[in-house]
Amino acid sequence: MQTPDYEALMDAAIAAAANDKKWIGAKNEGIKIVSNTAVGRVGQTFVESLCSALGLPFTLPMGPTGRLLNQSPWDIAILGKEFELKTASEDVNGCFQFNHIRYHRPYDAAIFIGVAPNQIFFDCHSKADLVTGKAGRLVSMEAGANASYKFTRRPAQLHPISDFEAHVKALVATL
Numbered sequence: 001m002q003t004p005d006y007e008a009l010m011d012a013a014i015a016a017a018a019n020d021k022k023w024i025g026a027k028n029e030g031i032k033i034v035s036n037t038a039v040g041r042v043g044q045t046f047v048e049s050l051c052s053a054l055g056l057p058f059t060l061p062m063g064p065t066g067r068l069l070n071q072s073p074w075d076i077a078i079l080g081k082e083f084e085l086k087t088a089s090e091d092v093n094g095c096f097q098f099n100h101i102r103y104h105r106p107y108d109a110a111i112f113i114g115v116a117p118n119q120i121f122f123d124c125h126s127k128a129d130l131v132t133g134k135a136g137r138l139v140s141m142e143a144g145a146n147a148s149y150k151f152t153r154r155p156a157q158l159h160p161i162s163d164f165e166a167h168v169k170a171l172v173a174t175l
Contacts, residue, residue: 009011010172011091019032020092022090022105022117023027024159025119026117027117027118028073028089028115028117028118028119028120029115029117030065031089031106031115032089033135035171039087039089039103040085041087042087042115043085043086043087043113044057044085044087045157046087046113046120047076047085047105047111048060048076050080050098050161050164051098052094054167056075056078056165056168057078057080058077058078058079059077060076060077060078061074061075073097073105073106073107073109074105074106074108078172079106079168079172080171081108081109081164081171081172081175082106082107082108082109083107083108083109083110083111083124083160084101084102084105084107084109084110084111084127085110085111085113086098086110086111086112086113087101087112087114087115088113088114088115089115089116090114090115090117094154094155095152095153095154096121096153096154096155096158097150097151097152098112098114098139098150098151098153099146099148099150100149100150101130101142101148101149101150102148103127103130103131103149104147106175107127108126108127109124109125109126109127109171109172109175110124110125110130111123111160111168112124112125112153112158113161114155114158116155119155119160119161120160121155121158121160121161122158122159122163122164122167123153123157123158123159123167124147124167125171126169126171126174126175130151135151136153138150138151139151139152140162158159
């Protein structure tokens with residue numbers, strides 16, 4: 001038996017799983033080359049920078065010693081309300097799948113950042129609207145489990161990022 005060409009096999013596997021062509025040369029192509037974990041950091045940094053640029057007061061979760069917490073039930077407080085932040089890139093079906101929405105954690109609302117090849121979308125909902133289904137259907141990420149959910153949205157169900165300030169302020173006023 002001949003030794004397999006490991007590199008050729010890996011190259012073929014990578015080519016078979018390559019990003020959809022809609023991302024090639026797109027403005028936001030870079031989101032597809034960061035790790036899944038880093039996509040959340042991209043969204044976090046983006047929202048922090050956006051709040052700064054818009055003059056929206058925000059804070060980050062801090063520990064008792066004044067250090068930024070890496071693990072917290074919420075990601076950013078805007079105008080005094082605590083938000084869970086979820087970021088997703090557009091999939092091959094033209095949808096955004098925001099993963100790991102958790103009911104059991106204490107936060108006031110959630111912000112969803114959808115990165116398409118050449119656009120940025122968002123939405124925001126109170127935790128109550130997410131829990132009751134008023135915001136849309138959440139699907140369990142694991143059969144028979146109820147700790148982590150997925151929220152799927154098409155671009156038409158989201159808002160252009162230019163409407164961020166108005167929608168966040170309107171939501172905060174209702175919380």
